[in-house]
Amino acid sequence: GAGVSQSPRYKVAKRGQDVALRCDPISGHVSLFWYQQALGQGPEFLTYFQNEAQLDKSGLPSDRFFAERPEGSVSTLKIQRTQQEDSAVYLCASSLGSAGDTGELFFGEGSRLTVL
Amino acid sequence: GNSVTQMEGPVTLSEEAFLTINCTYTATGYPSLFWYVQYPGEGLQLLLKATKADDKGSNKGFEATYRKETTSFHLEKGSVQVSDSAVYFCALSGRDTGRRALTFGSGTRLQVQP
Numbered sequence: 001g002a003g004v005s006q007s008p009r010y011k012v013a014k015r016g017q018d019v020a021l022r023c024d025p026i027s028g029h030v031s032l033f034w035y036q037q038a039l040g041q042g043p044e045f046l047t048y049f050q051n052e053a054q055l056d057k058s059g060l061p062s063d064r065f066f067a068e069r070p071e072g073s074v075s076t077l078k079i080q081r082t083q084q085e086d087s088a089v090y091l092c093a094s095s096l097g098s099a100g101d102t103g104e105l106f107f108g109e110g111s112r113l114t115v116l
Numbered sequence: 117g118n119s120v121t122q123m124e125g126p127v128t129l130s131e132e133a134f135l136t137i138n139c140t141y142t143a144t145g146y147p148s149l150f151w152y153v154q155y156p157g158e159g160l161q162l163l164l165k166a167t168k169a170d171d172k173g174s175n176k177g178f179e180a181t182y183r184k185e186t187t188s189f190h191l192e193k194g195s196v197q198v199s200d201s202a203v204y205f206c207a208l209s210g211r212d213t214g215r216r217a218l219t220f221g222s223g224t225r226l227q228v229q230p
Contacts, residue, residue: 003159004159033217033218035220040222040223041222041223042120042205042207042220042221042222042223043160043205043218043220044220045217045218045219048217056217059217091159091160093160104162104165105160105162105218106159106161107159107160107161108159109157109158109159110159
């Protein structure tokens with residue numbers, strides 16, 4: 001497709017399970033971002049990739065969160081030993097260049113994670 | 117650090133009413149400012165932007181002016197339509213800090229009634 005694709009759209013996990021969320025950015029986009037959006041809140045930055053390099057992971061809330069983009073295209077956000085506070089919508093966004101310059105991020109529809 | 121404060125919603129208006137959604141920010145340096153919109157069932161998309169003081173961003177009848185003296189970027193539209201019902205997010209990009217990511221406000225839900 002032409003846009004950013006995320007899967008799964010919905011994920012229910014039992015507390016303590018590991019989950020993996022996938023993001024397919026727009027082809028050729030250099031920058032890729034992960035955000036976490038709690039109910040009724042704005043997106044909160046998690047991590048940023050420029051091609052395959054993870055340049056900023058300052059927003060990852062704990063060492064249970066891990067992201068990778070090994071070939072500079074598809075990215076995976078992994079959450080280990082999920083907790084209830086991890087319940088949120090996880091948004092992926094990509095941009096052609098450095099989004100800090102233009103701000104034009106293209107967002108996927110998100111993966112809604114519910115931890116029971 | 118950087119932060120964005122938006123007026124709380126929901127904002128409920130009748131069709132053709134005038135819209136203002138307030139946004140103020142705190143940032144070091146000279147950020148770029150943005151409004152993103154999220155229509156029901158869709159991902160966030162860029163509505164408009166301004167990259168320096170006194171710039172006016174505009175799109176689809178919406179406007180916002182970068183006011184450095186008041187650290188504000190209020191969103192306005194002269195005549196709203198039912199199709200404008202969505203959640204609107206104000207955001208900034210702190211280029212001077214080297215941070216590539218956007219900082220978002222908490223969002224304001226707009227409901228336009230026919």
